[in-house]
Amino acid sequence: MPxxxxxxxxxxxxxxxxxxxxxxxxxxxxxGQRIVQMSEDALRVEEGSLYPALYRIEQQGWIESExxxxxxxxxxxxxxxxxxxxxxxxxxxxxxxxxxxxxxKVLQTA
Amino acid sequence: MFDLRLVxxxxxxxxxRVEREMDEELxxxxxxxxxxxxxxxxxxxxxRRAALRQFGSxxxxxxxxxxxRGGGMFDTLLRDLRYAARTLSRRPGATLVILVTxxxxxxxxxxxxxxxxxxxxxxxxFSDPDRLVALRETLPDEGAIPVGYxxxxxxxxxxxxxxxxxxxFFDTAYNLEGGEEPERVTAMVVTPDYFxxxxxxxxxxxxxxxxxxxxxxPRVAVIEHGLWQRRFGGSPxxxxxxxxxxxxxxxxxxxxxxxxxxxxxxxxxxxxPMAPRWLTNPFRYLWVVARLREGVTIEQARSExxxxxxxxxxxxxxxxxxxYGTAVDVLEERVxxxxxRTALLVLLGVVGCVLLVACANVANxxxxxxxxxxxxxxxxxxxxxxxxxxxRQLLTxxxxxxxxxxxxxxxxxxxxxxxxLTANPEAVPRLEGTGLDARVFAFALALAALTGLLFGTAxxxxxxxxxxxxxxxxxxxxxxxxxxHGxxxxxxITAQVAAALALLTCSGLMLRSHLRLSAVxxxxxxxxxxxxxxDLPSRxxxxxxxxxxxxxxMVERARALPGVEVAAAAQSIPMxxxxxxxxxxxxxxxxxxxGQIPFVRQNIVTPDYFRAMGMRLxxxxxxxxxxTWETGGAxxxxxxxxxxxxxxxxxxxxxxxxxxxKPWMTVVGVVADHAxxxxxxxxxxxxxxxxxxxxxxxxxxxxxxxxxxxxGDPARLAVPLRAELRxxxxxxxxxxxxxxxxxxxxxxxxxxxxxxLTSLFAALALVLASVGVYGVVSYTVAQxxxxxxxxxxxxxxxxxxxxxxxxxxxxxxxxxxxxGLAAAYALTRLAEGLLFGxxxxxxxxxxxxxxxxxxxxxxxxxxxxxxxxxxxPAAALRQE
Numbered sequence: 005m006p007x008x009x010x011x012x013x014x015x016x017x018x019x020x021x022x023x024x025x026x027x028x029x030x031x032x033x034x035x036g037q038r039i040v041q042m043s044e045d046a047l048r049v050e051e052g053s054l055y056p057a058l059y060r061i062e063q064q065g066w067i068e069s070e071x072x073x074x075x076x077x078x079x080x081x082x083x084x085x086x087x088x089x090x091x092x093x094x095x096x097x098x099x100x101x102x103x104x105x106x107x108x109k110v111l112q113t114a
Numbered sequence: 115m116f117d118l119r120l121v122x123x124x125x126x127x128x129x130x131r132v133e134r135e136m137d138e139e140l141x142x143x144x145x146x147x148x149x150x151x152x153x154x155x156x157x158x159x160x161x162r163r164a165a166l167r168q169f170g171s172x173x174x175x176x177x178x179x180x181x182x183r184g185g186g187m188f189d190t191l192l193r194d195l196r197y198a199a200r201t202l203s204r205r206p207g208a209t210l211v212i213l214v215t216x217x218x219x220x221x222x223x224x225x226x227x228x229x230x231x232x233x234x235x236x237x238x239x240f241s242d243p244d245r246l247v248a249l250r251e252t253l254p255d256e257g258a259i260p261v262g263y264x265x266x267x268x269x270x271x272x273x274x275x276x277x278x279x280x281x282x283f284f285d286t287a288y289n290l291e292g293g294e295e296p297e298r299v300t301a302m303v304v305t306p307d308y309f310x311x312x313x314x315x316x317x318x319x320x321x322x323x324x325x326x327x328x329x330x331x332p333r334v335a336v337i338e339h340g341l342w343q344r345r346f347g348g349s350p351x352x353x354x355x356x357x358x359x360x361x362x363x364x365x366x367x368x369x370x371x372x373x374x375x376x377x378x379x380x381x382x383x384x385x386x387p388m389a390p391r392w393l394t395n396p397f398r399y400l401w402v403v404a405r406l407r408e409g410v411t412i413e414q415a416r417s418e419x420x421x422x423x424x425x426x427x428x429x430x431x432x433x434x435x436x437x438y439g440t441a442v443d444v445l446e447e448r449v450x451x452x453x454x455r456t457a458l459l460v461l462l463g464v465v466g467c468v469l470l471v472a473c474a475n476v477a478n479x480x481x482x483x484x485x486x487x488x489x490x491x492x493x494x495x496x497x498x499x500x501x502x503x504x505x506r507q508l509l510t511x512x513x514x515x516x517x518x519x520x521x522x523x524x525x526x527x528x529x530x531x532x533x534x535l536t537a538n539p540e541a542v543p544r545l546e547g548t549g550l551d552a553r554v555f556a557f558a559l560a561l562a563a564l565t566g567l568l569f570g571t572a573x574x575x576x577x578x579x580x581x582x583x584x585x586x587x588x589x590x591x592x593x594x595x596x597x598x599h600g601x602x603x604x605x606x607i608t609a610q611v612a613a614a615l616a617l618l619t620c621s622g623l624m625l626r627s628h629l630r631l632s633a634v635x636x637x638x639x640x641x642x643x644x645x646x647x648x649d650l651p652s653r654x655x656x657x658x659x660x661x662x663x664x665x666x667x668m669v670e671r672a673r674a675l676p677g678v679e680v681a682a683a684a685q686s687i688p689m690x691x692x693x694x695x696x697x698x699x700x701x702x703x704x705x706x707x708x709g710q711i712p713f714v715r716q717n718i719v720t721p722d723y724f725r726a727m728g729m730r731l732x733x734x735x736x737x738x739x740x741x742t743w744e745t746g747g748a749x750x751x752x753x754x755x756x757x758x759x760x761x762x763x764x765x766x767x768x769x770x771x772x773x774x775x776k777p778w779m780t781v782v783g784v785v786a787d788h789a790x791x792x793x794x795x796x797x798x799x800x801x802x803x804x805x806x807x808x809x810x811x812x813x814x815x816x817x818x819x820x821x822x823x824x825x826g827d828p829a830r831l832a833v834p835l836r837a838e839l840r841x842x843x844x845x846x847x848x849x850x851x852x853x854x855x856x857x858x859x860x861x862x863x864x865x866x867x868x869x870x871l872t873s874l875f876a877a878l879a880l881v882l883a884s885v886g887v888y889g890v891v892s893y894t895v896a897q898x899x900x901x902x903x904x905x906x907x908x909x910x911x912x913x914x915x916x917x918x919x920x921x922x923x924x925x926x927x928x929x930x931x932x933x934g935l936a937a938a939y940a941l942t943r944l945a946e947g948l949l950f951g952x953x954x955x956x957x958x959x960x961x962x963x964x965x966x967x968x969x970x971x972x973x974x975x976x977x978x979x980x981x982x983x984x985x986x987p988a989a990a991l992r993q994e
Contacts, residue, residue: 051140052170052178074142074146081135
C-alpha cells in the first residue's frame with residue numbers, strides 16, 4: 005500500500021513542478037514521477053491537476069515546452085524551466101520557507 | 115482584401131494542432147504509466163486498464179487543460195466558430211440567402227457611409243479646421259452673401275479680440291497664355307495672409323507676404339500642384355519663372371501641395387495676392403474667412419462681428435443699413451451646402467432602413483432554424499450545457515454570418531462607390547475623396563457586430579427557453595411550437611414592412627419630384643446648342659471698339675462654320691449664373707425713395723441670341739447690329755419684367771433708365787420667360803437685355819459666352835470653333851465648352867443622383883421585405899400542413915384555406931403598413947427641402963406606395979397559400 009499522501013496546498017503544486025524541472029528538462033509523466041521520488045512517495049500528483057498546472061505555468065512563461073524523444077525513444081513533450089521560472093522558483097521557495105517556519109512556530113507554542 | 119479562407123484555414127490548423135498535441139501528450143503519459151505497471155508485474159492489458167483508470171476522465175482533464183492554457187476563451191470561440199461553420203455549411207442554400215441579404219444591407223450602408231465620411235466627416239485640409247469660420251453678410255431673401263471691402267476692413271481692424279486672423283478672397287479666372295495652347299484657369303485672389311489664416315503651407319517656395327501688394331511690387335502667383343506638374347513637369351525650376359495671365363506676367367513664388375487646398379472655391383489653379391486697387395471696389399464680392407482665437411466661442415465671435423456691423427450701419431445707412439445682417443458659421447457649411455448635407459443624411463437613413471429590413475429577414479430565417487433545431491438544443495441542454503453556453507453558440511453563429519456578410523458588403527460597397535463616382539461626380543461636393551478607408555472598415559465591422567446581435571439575440575434567447583421535456587418528447591414535429599416564436603416572427607414582419615414602406619414612400623416622393631423637375635419647361639433649346647466662353651484680357655482689349663469688334667468678328671466667323679445655323683453671344687446664359695443687376699427707374703412713375711429702387715438682372719446679347727437659344731419672342735422685335743443711344747437706346751425685357759413694371763399694359767415703347775442722370779432707354783421687345791439659374795427655383799427674376807453694341811456701361815463686355823445653334827450634333831462644332839478662335843486671337847482660350855443639353859443635365863444631376871439611389875434602395879427593401887413575408891408564410895404553411903390537412907378532411911374548401919393562410923400572413927403586414935405610414939410621415943419631413951413641386955406628405959404618393967407594398971406582400975402570401983390548398987389530407991394525416 006502506498007503511504008497516505010499529503011494534501012497539496014493551493015499553489016504549492018506549481019512550486020513543486022518548478023522545482024522538479026529545475027533539475028533538468030522532463031516530460032509531464034517524468035515531472036509527476038520526480039515529485040513522487042523527491043517527496044519519497046509522500047506526495048502524489050493527480051494527472052487531473054498535473055497537466056492543467058503545466059499548461060497554466062507554461063502560459064505564465066515560467067516553463068517552455070518542446071517535443072523530443074523520451075528515454076524509450078517515444079515522442080514526448082518536454083518541459084524546461086525558463087529564466088523567469090527560475091526566478092519564480094526562488095521567490096516561491098523563500099515564501100514557502102517563511103510560511104513553513106511561521107506555521108511551525110505557531111504549532112510549537114500550542 | 116485579405117483571404118478569409120486562408121485565415122479560416124490557419125485558425126482551424128492551429129486549433130487542430132493544439133488538440134492533437136494535447137492528445138499525444140496524455141496518451142504518452144498513459145503509456146508510460148502502463149509500462150510502469152508492467153514492470154510491477156501486471157499483464158500488459160491489465161496494466162493499460164489500470165493506467166487509464168488511474169488517469170480518470172480524459173475529457174475532464176482536457177477541458178481543464180484548455181482552460182488552464184488561458185487561451186480557453188479563444189479556444190471556445192474557435193470551437194464555436196468551427197461548429198457554426200459546420201452547421202451553416204450543412205444548409206448552404208439558407209446560408210447563402212442570409213449572406214447575400216446581409217451583404218446587400220451592409221454594402222449599401224458602407225457605400226453611403228463612405229460618401230458621408232468623405233463629404234461630411236473628413237476634416238477640411240486646413241490646420242485646426244474647427245476654429246475656421248466664414249464671416250458673411252445676410253439678406254432676408256438671399257441668405258448669406260459676400261461682403262464689400264469696407265465691411266471686411268472693419269472686421270479685420272476691430273475684431274482682433276475674437277480672431278487670430280481675418281482673410282478675404284474672391285474667385286476669378288485667368289487666361290493662362292503660352293504653352294501649347296492657352297487655357298483658362300480658375301484662380302483665387304486672396305489677401306496676403308490668407309494661407310496663414312487657413313493654415314496651408316506651400317509644398318515649396320513661399321506663400322504671400324505683405325510686401326507683395328505694395329505699390330510697384332512685382333506681381334507674384336502661387337500655383338497648384340496639378341498645374342505645376344502639367345506646365346512645368348514638376349520641376350523645382352518653376353520657382354521664379356513667369357506665368358502670363360491675361361497678358362500680364364506673374365512670377366511664380368510657390369507651389370501648393372496636391373489635394374484639396376482649394377476646397378473653399380471649388381477648384382483653384384492659381385492664387386494671386388489681392389492688390390489694394392481691388393479693395394476699393396464698392397460691390398459685395400469678398401468671401402471672408404477667419405480663425406477663432408483659442409477659447410473664443412462662435413457666439414462670442416458673432417456678437418463681435420455684429421457689433422462692428424452695427425457701427426457700420428450708423429455710418430453708412432444706405433449701403434449697410436437694414437436689412438443687411440451678419441452670419442458667422444463654421445467653415446464646413448460653406449464647403450458643403452445644407453442641401454447636400456440633408457441629402458446625404460436622408461440617404462444614410464434610407465440605407466439604415468434597408469439594413470433593418472435585411473436584419474428582420476435574417477432574424478426570421480434564424481428563428482425558423484432555431485425552431486427546427488429545438489431538439490438538438492434540448493439534447494445539448496440535457497447533457498449539461500448551460501443556457502449561456504447554448505446562447506453563446508447560437509450568437510457565435512449569427513456573428514459569423516454577419517461578419518461574413520459584412521465582408522461581402524465591403525466588396526459590394528467598393529464596387530458601388532466606384533459606380534457612384536462615375537455616375538455623378540458633380541452633384542455632391544468633395545465626393546472625389548470617397549473610398550474605403552479605415553473609418554469605413556471600422557463602420558462596417560461595427561455594423562456587422564450590431565446586426566449580428568440584432569438578428570441573433572432574439573433567436574438565441576428564445577432557443578434557450580426551450581422546455582426540455584416537451585421538446586424531447588414531441589420529437590421533430592413539435593418544432594416551432596415554442597411560445598413566442600410566432601409572435602416574434604409577426605413582429606419582425608411588421609417591422610420590416612414598416613421600414614420598407616417608409617423607404618418606398620420616400621423614394622416615391624423623390625421620383626415624383628424628379629419627374630416634376632425634369633418636366634419644367636426650359637424655355638430654351640436643349641438639343642442643338644453649343645456654348646463656350648471667351649474672356650478678353652482688358653489690357654489688350656482696352657477700348658469699346660476693340661471688344662465689340664472682337665465679338666462681332668467671332669460671331670460672324672462662327673456663323674460661317676459648316677453646320678452652324680445661328681451664331682450669337684451673350685454675357686450670361688441659363689444654368690451658368692453670372693451677369694449683374696442694375697437699378698430700374700420707370701418713366702411716368704414716382705421715383706421710389708433712395709435705397710428702395712428695384713434692382714433687375716441685366717444681360718448683354720448679340721442680335722441673334724434669342725434665335726440661337728430658341729427663346730421665344732413674345733412681342734416687338736430683337737436687336738439689330740446698329741443699336742446706339744442715337745437710335746433710341748433699345749432694350750428688351752422678359753415677361754416677368756413686364757408683369758412687375760407694366761402690369762396689364764403694353765410695354766413696347768415704354769421707357770426706363772438706370773439712374774436719374776442716365777439717358778432713357780426704350781423697350782423694343784419682350785422675351786418669353788425661361789429657366790434661369792436652375793430648374794427648381796420658384797422665382798423667375800426680372801431680366802433686361804442690352805444690345806452688345808450699346809450697353810449701359812461705357813466699357814463693357816470683356817466676357818461673353820458664344821452660343822451656336824447647330825444643324826446637327828452641336829458637340830461637333832467645338833473643334834472648328836476653337837480653330838476659328840485661334841485664327842482671330844491665338845492667345846485666347848475657349849473655355850467651359852458645353853452643349854445646353856449638358857448644362858440642363860447638370861442642373862438635374864443632384865436630383866437624379868438622389869432619386870436613383872433612393873429608388874434603388876427602396877426596390878431592394880421591397881424585394882427583401884417580400885422575400886421575408888414569403889419565407890414566413892411558407893414556413894407557417896409547412897408547419898401547419900397537418901392541421902390544414904385535417905381541416906380539408908373535415909370539409910374546408912380551397913377558399914377557406916386561402917383565407918386562413920393569407921389572413922394570417924397579411925395581419926402583420928397590414929400592421930406594418932400602418933406603422934410604416936407613420937414612419938414615412940416622419941422620414942419624408944426630413945427630406946422636405948429636397949423635394950420640388952410635391953408636398954412631403956403628398957397623400958397620393960402615400961396611398962400608392964402603401965397599395966404597392968400591400969399588393970406585393972399579398973402576392974408573397976398567395977404563393978405559399980396556394981401550395982397549402984394542394985395539401986393532400988390523406989398524406990398529411992398519415993404523417994401523424
